[in-house]
Structure formats: structure tokens, C-alpha cells
Amino acid sequence: MESTKLKPLKIGTVEIGFPVVQAALSGYSDWPMRVIARRLGAPYTICEVMLDEFLVNLKERKRTSHFLHVSEEEHPVGGQLMGADPEQFALGAMKLVDAGFDIIDINFGCPVKKVLGRCRGGFHLGQPKVALEIIRQTRDHVPSEIPVTVKMRRGIDDSSESRDNFFEILDGAFEMGVAAITVHGRTVMQRYVGPSRWQFLKSLKQHVGDKLILGSGDLFTAQDCLNMINETGVDGVTVARGAIGNPWIFNQARALSEGKPLPDPPSLLEQREVMREHYLLAESLYGENRVGPLMRKFGIKYSILHPDHDVVRASFVRIRSRAEWESVLDQFYNQDIPGCHPDGRMHKAQGSCAS
Numbered sequence: 001m002e003s004t005k006l007k008p009l010k011i012g013t014v015e016i017g018f019p020v021v022q023a024a025l026s027g028y029s030d031w032p033m034r035v036i037a038r039r040l041g042a043p044y045t046i047c048e049v050m051l052d053e054f055l056v057n058l059k060e061r062k063r064t065s066h067f068l069h070v071s072e073e074e075h076p077v078g079g080q081l082m083g084a085d086p087e088q089f090a091l092g093a094m095k096l097v098d099a100g101f102d103i104i105d106i107n108f109g110c111p112v113k114k115v116l117g118r119c120r121g122g123f124h125l126g127q128p129k130v131a132l133e134i135i136r137q138t139r140d141h142v143p144s145e146i147p148v149t150v151k152m153r154r155g156i157d158d159s160s161e162s163r164d165n166f167f168e169i170l171d172g173a174f175e176m177g178v179a180a181i182t183v184h185g186r187t188v189m190q191r192y193v194g195p196s197r198w199q200f201l202k203s204l205k206q207h208v209g210d211k212l213i214l215g216s217g218d219l220f221t222a223q224d225c226l227n228m229i230n231e232t233g234v235d236g237v238t239v240a241r242g243a244i245g246n247p248w249i250f251n252q253a254r255a256l257s258e259g260k261p262l263p264d265p266p267s268l269l270e271q272r273e274v275m276r277e278h279y280l281l282a283e284s285l286y287g288e289n290r291v292g293p294l295m296r297k298f299g300i301k302y303s304i305l306h307p308d309h310d311v312v313r314a315s316f317v318r319i320r321s322r323a324e325w326e327s328v329l330d331q332f333y334n335q336d337i338p339g340c341h342p343d344g345r346m347h348k349a350q351g352s353c354a355s
Contacts, residue, residue: 006229006257009043009236011212012147012179014076014102017043019236020225020253022243023182023216024049024080024105024151027297031069032281036274037243038074041250045077046238049107051120052083052092066285068099078103080151082110082120086133090141097146104142106135108169109151109184122188126156128168135173147179151216154200157189170208180212182238201232214238220342222252222262245301246342247274265305265339272333275302279325292320299328305339306332 009016022029022037024046034045050067058067070077079101083089093104108131110121124131139148150173155162173181183204185196196217205213215234219225220242228237243249248266255263266274278298283291299316306312315328 006226007235009212011044011103011149013145014044014147016076016236018250018254018257019214019229020250021214021236021238022046022250023238023240024078024107025240025244026110028244030066030282031071031074031285032278033244033247033298034074034077035071035281036278037247037250040247040274041252041254042243042247043076043250045074046080046103046105047078047101049080049082049110049121050092050096052081052085052089055081055092055095056088058095068095069285070100075100076102078105078149080105080107081138082107083134084120086130086137089134090137093138093142093148097142103147103149103179104138105182106138106148106150109153109182109188122153122156125152125162125165125169125188128165128172131169132172132176135169135176135178139177148177149180149182150178151182151184153184153186153188154197154204155187157187162187167207170204174208174211180214180235182214182216185215185217198228198232201228201234205233205235212236216240222249222256225249225253226256242342245298245304262341265341267336268306268333268339269336271302271305271339272329275299275329275333276326279322283322288322292322292324295319295325299325304342307337307340308332309340 006019009019022034022042022045026048029046029048034047037045079096081089081092081096081104083092096104107121108124135150142148152169155166170181183201185198185200186194201215212235214236215228215232216238219228219237219239225237225239228234239249252263279295282295286294296316296319299319300313303309303312303316312332315332319325
């Protein structure tokens with residue numbers, strides 16, 4: 001196979017390297033998930049999005065310490081922020097800087113209804129003046145050596161007004177010194193329905209020239225990641241849902257970029273070791289009594305790579321403790337047999353077993 005020559009990614013002053021990174025994932029990309037992704041080839045990860053108001057009022061308490069937990073091995077790591085008020089947004093960004101995050105990422109892309117109703121996330125794509133003021137104040141407050149980036153969708157909807165607003169924010173953000181912008185190829189109103197419009201990303205990259213654009217949307221396999229870069233010309237991609245339960249996607253993308261065949265999916269024993277490691281990392285962060293229920297959603301996602309995923313998934317739904325987690329591993333991950341590659345055509349992440 002021919003290698004795909006990928007230009008190393010550098011965001012502002014921060015060297016990233018391989019241009020396939022892990023996106024911010026609400027409810028998922030906490031410290032344990034980020035560390036696992038880093039160990040399996042992700043050169044850069046972003047924490048789950050946090051509210052500016054929450055960060056500004058956050059006290060140093062054990063129960064909430066996990067939100068800002070950063071460890072040495074995961075650098076560079078990004079902190080993503082969402083909010084409504086420009087001044088408060090900037091103060092929240094400084095909390096992320098003080099916690100040790102290397103890049104501050106502004107979320108103008110979240111399509112969740114309750115977020116939009118509180119004038120956050122994707123809501124800002126409909127009010128360019130407020131969006132640009134958030135960017136300006138954040139860039140002014142954050143030290144110059146810390147890059148500021150923005151996450152957007154291609155607009156609120158497909159109206160001409162929405163398109164005009166998008167480009168007003170995009171062009172204005174770069175003028176204010178934003179180091180990179182990640183664009184999801186769906187509109188806010190689409191949420192996750194329908195295909196991500198990669199052609200928009202291609203025209204967008206042509207529009208900005210040498211400024212950094214990262215693409216997002218419909219990246220469920222390693223080949224999807226390389227296809228998006230090759231087809232659109234974006235400078236890198238951020239893997240979101242495709243990385244949940246499949247942190248191997250990053251090393252698989254690296255292999256394909258070097259002209260190697262797609263690596264076999266991780267065997268059940270390989271999956272078992274990573275899943276055990278993930279649980280122990282989470283336990284060290286959240287504590288023995290809280291971690292069990294928190295890990296259920298990860299077990300459900302990991303089960304996608306198991307040949308008997310429906311049965312395994314049902315077993316993870318009931319997890320309450322490490323003993324029960326280990327029991328599922330002992331029952332279903334005790335053979336050295338091939339796992340499955342996720343099927344990129346099925347966005348609800350059903351598995352398809354490797355032959």
C-alpha cells in the first residue's frame with residue numbers, strides 16, 4: 001500500500017505531530033479516556049467541554065477535582081469551554097490555563113437543545129458579534145503562548161444568513177489570532193442526522209489558505225480519518241464518537257498513513273488489558289465507590305469490538321463495581337481470538353467482525 005504523506009500538525013506554539021487527534025466528548029473525554037487514547041497513538045486530546053460559570057465558581061474539593069485533572073504524560077492536552085457571557089468566558093479560560101491545559105478551545109458547535117436554550121455552544125453561530133467578543137476577550141486574557149482554538153459547525157442551518165454568520169465568525173476569529181478552527185460538516189439543526197458535508201470542508205480550506213482547519217464529522221474508522229484529509233485538504237481531523245470504545249483508531253490511522261495494511265482489530269485479550277487499565281485509571285481519579293456506574297457507558301462502547309457485542313453490552317449495563325467489571329472481562333474476554341473493526345457505515349456503532 002502507498003503511504004499517505006501527512007504534514008505534521010502544529011497549533012500555534014504547540015507541536016502536535018500526527019494530525020489525527022481526539023475531540024472533546026461531553027461525558028466521555030475525562031482524564032482516564034484521554035490517557036488511554038494517548039497511550040494508543042493519539043498525539044493530542046481535548047477534555048470534555050466545561051461551562052465557564054461552573055469553572056469560575058469551582059472550589060477545590062475532592063468530589064470535583066477530576067474536572068481539571070491533568071497528568072504529565074498527556075501533554076499536549078486541550079481544555080474546551082462553553083458559555084454565554086464574554087467576560088465570564090475569559091475568566092473560565094484562565095481556570096483551564098491555571099490547571100495546566102496547553103490549548104484553550106472555544107465551543108461554538110454543541111447542538112444539544114438545552115445548551116442552545118441557554119445561549120451556549122452552537123447558539124453563538126447565530127450571533128456573530130457576541131461570538132467574536134467571546135473570542136476577543138478570551139484571546140486577550142489567555143497568555144500569548146497558549147493557543148486559542150475554536151470548534152464550529154458549518155452554521156445554524158443552510159440558509160444564506162447562517163452562511164454569512166459562519167464566515168463572519170470564522171474570518172474574524174483568525175483576524176483576532178485564533179490558531180486553528182475545527183469545523184464539523186453538519187449544521188447545528190442537523191445535530192447528528194444525515195451525512196457530514198465534507199465538500200464544505202474542502203471549499204472552506206480553499207477559502208482560508210494556509211490557516212489551520214481541522215475537520216470533524218463521520219470519522220468512525222481509521223480510513224475515514226485519512227479519507228477526510230485527502231479529500232478535503234484539511235490540516236488534521238478530530239475523532240469524536242469514533243474514538244469512544246475504540247482508542248485503537250489512532251494507531252490504526254498511523255499505520256495506514258505509513259502505507260501499511262490496516263492492523264488487525266485488537267484481540268479479546270488485548271481489549272481486556274486496555275479495559276482493565278481504563279477502569280483502574282478511573283478508579284484512581286473518582287474513587288472506588290463512584291467509579292463503577294461511571295464506567296458502564298465505556299464498557300457499552302468497548303463491547304462494539306467484541307464478536308458477541310449484544311450480549312457483552314447487556315452485561316456492562318449492570319456494572320456497579322470493579323469486581324463486576326472484572327467478572328465481565330473474565331467471562332467474555334478470556335480467549336486470544338480476533339475482535340471486530342467498527343463498521344463506519346453504521347453511525348450507531350454496531351460492530352462488524354474481522355474475518
